[in-house]
Amino acid sequence: MSKTxxxxxxxxxxRGRTSGQFRxxxxxxRLTPPPGAKIFTCPNCGYAWRLSWFGPGEPRIRGPVxxxxxxxxxxxxxxxxxx
Amino acid sequence: xxxxxxxxxxxxxxxxxxxxxxxxxxxxxYLGGRGLDMYLLYNHVKPGADPLGPDNVxxxxxxxxxxxxxxxxxxxxxxxxxxxxxLVGSANMGGFFGPEMxxxxxxxxxxxxxxxxxxxxxxxxxxxxxxxxxxxWGHDAHQTQTLVRDELGDDDIQVMTIGVxxxxxxxxxxxxxxxxxxxxxxxxxxxxxxxxxxxxxxxGRMDIKIAFPEEALDYNKEIITQVTSAKVSKTMQKLGTxxxxxxxxxxxxxRVRNFQSNQIPHADDIEPESIEEEMIxxxxxxxxxxxxxxxxxxxxxxxxxxxxEGPEYTSLGAFGAEVGCTTKQTVLVGNHLxxxxxxxxxxxxxxxxxxxxxxxxxxxTTKDTDGLDLRFGNDEAxxxxxxxxxxxxxxxxxxxxxxxxxxxxxxxxxxxxxxHVKGMSNLHSDERPTPAxxxxxxxxxxGSDHLRSRPAIDLYHLPEKVLRKxxxxxxxxxxxxxxxxxDYEGKPWEVLWQEMCYETVDCLGICKYxxxxxxxxxxxxxxxxxxxxxxxxxxxxxxxxxDIADRAYTMERLFxxxxxxxxxxxxxxxxxFDEKTDRGLPVVRGKSIDRDKFRKMVDEYYKxxxxxxxxxPTEKKLKALGLENEPTHKL
Amino acid sequence: MSKILVIDPEKCTGCRLCxxxxxxxxxxxxxxxxxxIKVVKWEMEGKILPVVCQQCxxxxxxxxxxxxxxxxxxxxxALEVNYTLCIGCRTCMNVCPFGAxxxxxxxNRVIKCDLCGGDPQCARFCETGAILYVDKSELSSxxxxxxxxxxxxxMTKVTAAITQAG
Numbered sequence: 077m078s079k080t081x082x083x084x085x086x087x088x089x090x091r092g093r094t095s096g097q098f099r100x101x102x103x104x105x106r107l108t109p110p111p112g113a114k115i116f117t118c119p120n121c122g123y124a125w126r127l128s129w130f131g132p133g134e135p136r137i138r139g140p141v142x143x144x145x146x147x148x149x150x151x152x153x154x155x156x157x158x159x
Numbered sequence: 160x161x162x163x164x165x166x167x168x169x170x171x172x173x174x175x176x177x178x179x180x181x182x183x184x185x186x187x188x189y190l191g192g193r194g195l196d197m198y199l200l201y202n203h204v205k206p207g208a209d210p211l212g213p214d215n216v217x218x219x220x221x222x223x224x225x226x227x228x229x230x231x232x233x234x235x236x237x238x239x240x241x242x243x244x245x246l247v248g249s250a251n252m253g254g255f256f257g258p259e260m261x262x263x264x265x266x267x268x269x270x271x272x273x274x275x276x277x278x279x280x281x282x283x284x285x286x287x288x289x290x291x292x293x294x295x296w297g298h299d300a301h302q303t304q305t306l307v308r309d310e311l312g313d314d315d316i317q318v319m320t321i322g323v324x325x326x327x328x329x330x331x332x333x334x335x336x337x338x339x340x341x342x343x344x345x346x347x348x349x350x351x352x353x354x355x356x357x358x359x360x361x362x363g364r365m366d367i368k369i370a371f372p373e374e375a376l377d378y379n380k381e382i383i384t385q386v387t388s389a390k391v392s393k394t395m396q397k398l399g400t401x402x403x404x405x406x407x408x409x410x411x412x413x414r415v416r417n418f419q420s421n422q423i424p425h426a427d428d429i430e431p432e433s434i435e436e437e438m439i440x441x442x443x444x445x446x447x448x449x450x451x452x453x454x455x456x457x458x459x460x461x462x463x464x465x466x467x468e469g470p471e472y473t474s475l476g477a478f479g480a481e482v483g484c485t486t487k488q489t490v491l492v493g494n495h496l497x498x499x500x501x502x503x504x505x506x507x508x509x510x511x512x513x514x515x516x517x518x519x520x521x522x523x524t525t526k527d528t529d530g531l532d533l534r535f536g537n538d539e540a541x542x543x544x545x546x547x548x549x550x551x552x553x554x555x556x557x558x559x560x561x562x563x564x565x566x567x568x569x570x571x572x573x574x575x576x577x578x579h580v581k582g583m584s585n586l587h588s589d590e591r592p593t594p595a596x597x598x599x600x601x602x603x604x605x606g607s608d609h610l611r612s613r614p615a616i617d618l619y620h621l622p623e624k625v626l627r628k629x630x631x632x633x634x635x636x637x638x639x640x641x642x643x644x645x646d647y648e649g650k651p652w653e654v655l656w657q658e659m660c661y662e663t664v665d666c667l668g669i670c671k672y673x674x675x676x677x678x679x680x681x682x683x684x685x686x687x688x689x690x691x692x693x694x695x696x697x698x699x700x701x702x703x704x705x706d707i708a709d710r711a712y713t714m715e716r717l718f719x720x721x722x723x724x725x726x727x728x729x730x731x732x733x734x735x736f737d738e739k740t741d742r743g744l745p746v747v748r749g750k751s752i753d754r755d756k757f758r759k760m761v762d763e764y765y766k767x768x769x770x771x772x773x774x775x776p777t778e779k780k781l782k783a784l785g786l787e788n789e790p791t792h793k794l
Numbered sequence: 795m796s797k798i799l800v801i802d803p804e805k806c807t808g809c810r811l812c813x814x815x816x817x818x819x820x821x822x823x824x825x826x827x828x829x830x831i832k833v834v835k836w837e838m839e840g841k842i843l844p845v846v847c848q849q850c851x852x853x854x855x856x857x858x859x860x861x862x863x864x865x866x867x868x869x870x871x872a873l874e875v876n877y878t879l880c881i882g883c884r885t886c887m888n889v890c891p892f893g894a895x896x897x898x899x900x901x902n903r904v905i906k907c908d909l910c911g912g913d914p915q916c917a918r919f920c921e922t923g924a925i926l927y928v929d930k931s932e933l934s935s936x937x938x939x940x941x942x943x944x945x946x947x948x949m950t951k952v953t954a955a956i957t958q959a960g
Contacts, residue, residue, distance in 0.1 A: 084378075085686060093390075101406065130394050131397070134394075
């Protein structure tokens with residue numbers, strides 16, 4: 077009914093938003109953990125993250141699984157050093 | 160109408176008040192808020208003035224859109240020559256004071272001279288009174304607000320005030336309003352204290368006319384949805400600004416034990432989610448749907464039962480990572496103390512962390528600290544140090560002087576361990592792996608600063624296409640832009656773009672969480688012209704706003720150069736170049752800043768600004784901005 | 795269908811956006827003191843309570859009005875002031891138990907919430923859910939759900955404590 081008016085930038089932005097995902101801080105992959113998961117290991121790089129849910133279906137990284145990620149990093153630094 | 164608000168010249172020495180209209184021409188050149196304040200700063204402060212002497216000027220202002228239907232338009236700006244750095248002093252805060260000052264009829268206050276005893280200002284419906292404040296002197300920032308409301312018999316009064324730290328001229332004292340809103344940085348509280356100005360109270364019932372009310376309502380709704388649908392906002396609604404810790408500490412981008420590491424592992428107790436367990440909810444500033452202010456009661460210790468707001472992300476460094484503490488109780492109590500004393504939490508924590516490293520290195524001993532055991536991780540010592548700074552007792556009296564003056568007093572190698580730029584301490588962030596952020600703190604106009612030009616979204620690994628869209632508007636940019644935050648290339652433009660973006664919101668009186676700071680798809684130059692037009696009827700293009708921001712930022716640069724800024728001061732502490740990061744993810748581990756590449760970045764940044772190789776704006780640039788004849792004393 | 799404003803003070807963040815948009819809608823200006831809603835705060839104690847007309851069934855304002863100037867709008871269910879009948883005595887202000895009847899000194903008349911003719915701006919803008927505009931038929935379940943949620947919260951905590959102790 078309304079005339080074809082150009083959509084405002086504000087409205088366009090809202091349409092483009094995604095949810096349910098977080099990005100791995102190590103490899104930047106977008107990951108979709110199962111709802112409510114407390115720990116999720118990145119299938120791409122093997123780094124493990126402790127998650128919290130700030131809204132229904134909205135995960136975020138609370139912190140690393142310290143020992144797992146530190147071991148991963150030691151390994152990858154050693155490999156790099158060996159090159 | 161918003162544009163009918165006046166400027167008031169308040170001479171505290173002679174106790175005289177004069178008011179004048181603000182010419183539209185000045186609005187078109189500076190909008191208001193920080194922009195117009197920078198004009199006033201350059202024009203009203205005598206060159207070389209002592210920041211704590213009567214020749215300094217305290218400027219208080221509302222932004223062009225403060226109080227209007229522009230989401231989160233709560234900000235009030237305070238400026239003067241900084242008692243901390245001797246350069247631009249400038250800080251703004253939310254809460255409710257800014258809109259109330261506008262409702263009371265004023266947009267700008269120019270406060271000069273020094274009162275012969277404690278005073279406060281009472282601004283109401285177009286009038287300003289200078290009132291005795293002897294009975295308020297010595298009271299903390301929370302008590303003072305209640306006392307003023309009681310005295311004037313009105314709970315709707317909004318008060319900005321200094322605490323004991325400002326009275327004691329702690330060089331990083333701030334001005335506070337509500338529970339936790341602070342014009343925190345550059346020591347504006349000490350500036351108030353030096354003028355015997357304890358507080359400013361405002362209550363007004365004058366209409367702020369909206370140019371196109373129905374359309375402004377609809378557009379405000381759109382803007383709010385744009386902001387609150389973003390993941391960062393939803394996270395902040397629950398965790399406040401603490402949420403940032405999840406990314407920074409997990410990656411390895413925080414500074415620990417002053418500057419000895421870049422990640423604090425296993426500190427689960429101070430994680431945002433752990434602190435959130437203490438919160439009873441969050442509070443919002445005027446008209447804001449992000450409501451990022453945490454609310455909690457202290458449950459243990461001597462402050463049990465105190466109602467507190469916060470803590471902010473900054474306090475996680477001040478009472479956590481930087482001082483090597485990992486218990487939330489210290490963060491919660493430390494936050495309460497800086498809010499009541501009126502201290503900049505960031506500078507306070509940084510000064511204590513620095514003193515702790517000096518203690519560790521033996522430059523300070525228990526002899527210097529009257530027995531205070533300034534070991535990293537000593538929670539009690541950290542809290543005691545806050546008291547000592549605010550009350551200027553013991554070692555606190557030296558730390559209260561701020562980084563450079565304290566380093567001079569302590570002598571030895573103390574200065575080597577300072578994490579500062581231009582005499583202002585850095586946030587608890589470690590920029591060694593992130594050249595863009597390093598350039599931001601090195602060049603920001605008020606010293607090491609994350610709110611002047613930080614391209615925080617550089618950390619998000621955004622595709623180049625997205626970066627081009629954001630950073631290519633409203634001024635075309637076809638140089639390099641890369642998704643990798645470890646790169647040096649293309650970053651100077653990001654820093655410059657953010658400078659213009661933050662300057663504009665500070666001129667408008669809008670909170671930075673409602674623009675491109677922590678989220679990439681937030682309102683910016685594309686949205687602001689419509690927002691301004693619907694609220695005020697003034698027409699600007701995106702490029703007009705950019706030019707205004709450029710003009711205001713250049714005024715800051717001119718002021719800094721006049722007060723002694725040199726090219727050497729647009730630089731980082733040696734440790735950024737000489738020591739490598741020891742922790743964090745592989746992308747950030749073993750990193751330091753490369754001197755030569757960084758030099759090139761600074762040069763490039765100057766060039767993009769059209770400043771010469773010494774960082775001086777060129778004659779051509781000044782002419783283009785119409786600044787070749789400053790000071791022009793039009794206001 | 796009849797809708798009503800429901801206030802949940804626990805969800806209010808005290809931002810006063812409701813006051814702001816209310817004054818713009820009705821008076822075309824930002825002036826919280828001319829709004830039909832007010833967020834009353836005991837700021838230093840952290841207490842917040844939005845105050846607005848409850849559109850009472852047996853409204854004291856309407857009953858006490860000597861000019862019979864306050865009547866219900868059949869379409870929106872809002873009690874509205876008919877200014878041609880209003881004599882400006884402010885009796886309604888005195889009798890309202892909520893302090894929800896205001897006075898606009900600019901137009902020199904009492905003011906109250908009229909539900910913006912069926913699209914109350916306060917509820918439109920309040921994203922926290924502190925102000926909702928809901929059908930009266932939903933009222934019970936809304937409150938029941940809230941009560942159940944807090945009970946469930948408590949039960950979860952108790953269960954967790956028992957599990958931990960055991």
